[in-house]
Amino acid sequence: MYKVCADNECDESAILAGLDAATKDGVDVLSISLGANTPTSFDQDPMTIGAFGAVSKGVVVVCSAGNNGPTPASITNDAPWVLTVAAGTVDRSFGAEVRLGNGKSIHGEALTQKAKTRSKLYPLLFSDARPFCEFDITSVAGKIIVCEATVEDVQKSEVYGLINAGAAGVVLFNDDISGYTTLLWDYNSTMVQVTAADGAILKSYAASSETGALAAFNYNNTLLGIRPAPVVSWFSSRGPSIIIPGVLKPDILAPGLNILAAWPPKTDYASGPFNIMSGTSMATPHISGVAALLKSIHPSWSPAAIKSAILTTSDMVNSTGGSILDQHHTKASVYDTGAGHVNVTRAADPGLVYDLGITDYAGYICWLLGKDGLATIVRNSSLTCTTLPKIEDVHLNYPTITVPMTSKPFTVNRTVTNVGPAKSTYTAKVDAPKSLVVRVFPETLTFSKPGEKKTFSVTVSSRIGKELFFEGSLRWVSERHVVRSPIVVAAAAAGRSLVKNIT
Known part of the structure; x- marks a missing residue:
């Protein structure tokens, strides 16, 4: 380290x-x-x-x-x-439910699992005027508070303030950007986190219940096999x-969401010996x-x-x-x-690999940044732009294939190295939308020894419209292996900007 x-x-x-x-x-x-x-x-x-x-x-x-x-x-x-x-995400959930007074239940998550599996119903409180847990603490005692998740450090002090003021619990719901992926926070308190869609259900129930909205928490411990993942x-x-x-x-x-791991005690904001983090x-x-x-x-x-x-x-x-x-x-x-x-x-x-060496990367740097860029990045006087072939990004021997969006056929070459059985034959299988015409030559690669290399070409043309990119794939299929490369036909690679328009 x-x-x-x-x-x-x-x-x-x-x-x-x-x-x-x-x-x-x-x-x-x-x-x-x-x-x-x-x-x-x-x-x-x-x-x-x-x-x-x-x-x-x-x-x-x-x-x-x-x-x-x-x-x-x-x-x-x-x-x-x-x-x-x-x-x-991973297929794991620290399961918890918000049980509503109308008999419905909303699945959520709670890193802190309370031993009591069921609890009595409490009044459910949400305010459009105070959506971010900024409630008057004199009005929260004995109630479950519903609010939208914001910045963790700010929200923690607000949640702790509500619990210390006698709130029966807090439900945090994701904003629209977070959607269905819930970034868990370790509050060590009576709290459940739910998705943006379920937050909308909670808000609607809290506003529409004629007899007064009620809710309780149920804790389901760690659940595995959560779908989709x-x-x-x-x-x-x-x-x-x-x-x-x-x-x-x-x-x-x-996997990068809600990863649980060992943590040095008394460092940062975690007491250890475990912490959960996302990123x-x-x-x-x-x-x-x-x-x-x-x-x-x-x-x-x-x-x-x-x-x-x-x-x-x-x-x-x-x-x-x-x-x-x-x-x-x-x-x-x-x-x-x-x-x-x-x-x-x-x-x-x-089965097969797409290999690249330092001279390939150096040739790309020459194409992108010229000799000054090469000198700054490579720091090797034996490699110069005068002797290296300039390699455009789309022509790097990369395991994914990106080509510019053009109605005229555009061809790139790739070279694969046999790291599977000495004798093997691979057949090209292309999956592409109707907007793309993709041709691979040759359509069959036959290897007779380990380390043998074969070069093939991929030629792509596309319909030009409002789309900013198309997706397809190339699979080299043998008896034992499937070697798949995405094919991306991108307006950005042809000089059109994707930054403002891609969704």
Whole structure:
């Protein structure tokens, strides 16, 4: 562990020093939950610069995507040599119910579970004039207070004030942005958190009940197998990348909501020995662990090969067999999930990988930032833009495929390396909407030995309309493996801005 921040500040020099120290110490994987608040040019971002140096030494660098979601194009740590992680839910709930006087019950969550499973009904109080728990404490005794969740630290003092004033309990409901994904807070008090939709039901019941709204809490302990899962967490930063629109970012989705873990006692605001936290900073270590597992199984694989294995074996369906959803329970896009949700078992045996080397990344930097950018990021005098081929972002040998939106056929080439059985044959399977025409050549790849490489082309044309992007996928299918790459046809990659319009 390398400390690069103190007093809520992270000096650029300290970040670079930490990355250099870790590389010199011979680490295999770097798990970094730091990043700029806004998209930053690669040659001005110490994280990106330091990560390049680490990757050039064979280190897998895994970084958080940022917590500025669901704003479009809010992704950070988006360099192609970095594995960028978005945050989703797990299939676990700390179950609690709000039992209403009309006989209905609303499912919620409560980190603090009370031993008493049922309690008497109390008056339910909500005020449109005071929606954020800002009640006169003289009016709350013996009542269950309903209010909208705001900033945790501010809300904690208000909730504690209500409980100390004699309130029978507090229900916090999500705002519309948070939707169905509830970020749990440890209040250690009589409180239940519910979704925005259920908050609307509570508000309506509190206002319409002629005999007086009543409610009670029931606690159901930890529930497993909650569906649907995963769901993209509302705070997880979204693509497309402003810096590199021709590469899909984030790369992968991993558990990042309500992660329970050991916590040093008497540090920050938690008393220990456990704490629950949410963020892409919680999702990042999950992928770092997967990368470490793959590195232990395949010590000769490059960072790009390990990234490819994780991306091309990921899941694009949830626990119900349907599409992964966003915080509003509508279909999540590739700019929410990246390639999909990590599947650890399949990642260990991907069949084929898309590999990239330092010269490929350097050629991309030459195309993007020129010789000055190369000198700043690469810091290797043997690599110069005069000798390197300039590689556009869409033409990097990335495991996801992004092409510009154009009615004329646009072709990219990719090269895959056989890391599966010595003799194997893969057949191309394309899934695409009617708006896209996708052709793959050749349609069959036959391998005769381990490490053998094969190159293929993907040609895409699309209908041009109001849509800002289309999604499809390419699957290379053999008897034992399915190697899947999202195909993204993006207006941003063709020069049209997605920032203001994407939803």
